């Protein structure tokens with residue numbers, strides 16, 4: 153028996169879910185196949201004993217406050233009715249020797265100007281110029297990005313020359329170069345403005361300024377938000393959108409083959425519900441590959457593989473992350489945690505570009521160096537993920553597969569345990585009493601990401617951000633195999649906005665081809 157559908161999504165990360173949901177919304181019958189036992193890929197929220205663990209989300213822009221590629225899918229699928237964004241009161245606090253006394257970065261350009269000027273008065277003029285420069289680049293990129301109709305463009309065309317200049321001026325600049333121009337060698341103000349740069353990359357010396365200006369500009373303007381109930385709420389809502397339109401969503405099903413017809417067009421998949429279980433077949437003229445291209449290539453006939461991988465050969469992968477999740481038996485505010493997100497800089501970080509060494513720290517058992525930690529206290533906002541369980545707190549850091557790949561199971565578990573203890577001790581030093589309050593904890597590494605997401609080297613944002621000065625659209629949903637579309641962070645850019653953008657673009661392209 154062969155099952156027939158209008159489209160099949162391989163993987164239920166946000167890109168696959170968005171593509172599937174939008175295609176279903178257009179009246180198509182979609183089959184969603186996910187190899188894990190739960191849907192969502194990185195966008196999952198799960199229980200670990202009495203603790204809730206948010207698998208990824210710290211912050212994402214609320215599309216209603218700032219231009220955001222998530223907006224198209226939210227509007228088309230009426231997601232605002234069910235998905236509530238809870239905005240954090242500020243973007244982050246940053247602590248560490250390199251910044252001096254802790255600094256809190258608020259959102260909103262005026263509030264940021266005031267907070268930075270109060271802390272760094274000698275830079276008052278350059279702070280204003282810098283923020284204006286970010287804003288102009290952000291606006292120009294929004295204008296050029298294709299998210300607006302002709303009427304909107306005509307109405308805003310008069311503002312364009314100055315804004316375009318902000319893009320042209322720094323078309324070939326890195327984040328470090330632009331910071332240097334505005335703030336010289338004052339590393340404290342650079343860290344105050346970009347302590348979360350590890351949300352994008354490990355190396356501000358290489359990160360293209362325009363990528364940073366667009367994404368960080370969104371946070372500076374409208375702040376960062378959490379999805380009430382956790383990222384699983386969004387993933388489940390997108391699954392529902394597929395099923396409500398007559399589609400089918402199956403977890404625990406690993407796709408191992410993409411079938412092509414006589415013309416070379418994708419025509420279906422073969423998958424297994426259990427490792428040793430019987431093979432199943434499903435047919436569809438459209439396949440949305442949410443799995444990474446590096447996983448999809450192994451599903452294709454040998455003779456098509458080289459051409460399929462050609463566009464991705466030269467593209468480096470994004471960073472990976474590790475996280476420690478803790479469940480506390482009392483509110484972290486009682487221990488002095490005052491902010492939703494706190495970036496903890498170890499003493500060896502003296503300048504922003506030192507972030508590039510953070511992932512290396514996990515290559516050894518804990519010693520005298522800690523990685524840069526992004527600590528999130530989900531209890532500071534109405535996050536809705538605690539239920540009646542423990543108070544969840546997470547601490548994320550940059551990681552890389554080489555830190556863990558060669559360890560056998562025993563050595564891997566021992567190193568994980570040691571790092572979990574070291575991070576706990578670090579948080580206890582910062583917030584005395586933290587360790588005593590912890591009832592549950594767990595630690596995930598780049599290797600966990602690789603195994604859970606089936607991404608090469610545990611990359612969590614698809615490919616690395618485009619190199620500076622790169623012309624052309626960063627969205628690449630089309631593949632060398634007709635009917636097979638990439639719908640993920642690998643095709644739309646990293647993070648929630650990028651993955652949903654990849655999915656929405658893939659659905660649009662497939663619909664356009666079908667008309």
Ligand SMILES: Cc1cc2nc3c(=O)[nH]c(=O)nc-3n(C[C@H](O)[C@H](O)[C@H](O)COP(=O)(O)OP(=O)(O)OC[C@H]3O[C@@H](n4cnc5c(N)ncnc54)[C@H](O)[C@@H]3O)c2cc1C
Nearest residue numbers: 163165166167187193194210211407443640641647648651
């Ligand atoms: C710890 C962490 C923190 C993060 N924090 C943030 C944040 O605060 N803000 C933000 O915007 N982004 C954040 N991100 C990044 C963001 O979560 C990801 O970029 C995004 O969710 C990736 O979505 P995706 O669609 O590319 O697919 P993924 O989430 O990578 O999912 C791919 C799915 O495909 C499935 N799959 C693979 N192969 C097969 C197969 N053969 N058969 C069936 N299924 C298959 C996998 O099992 C997986 O479920 C974070 C990520 C992590 C890990």
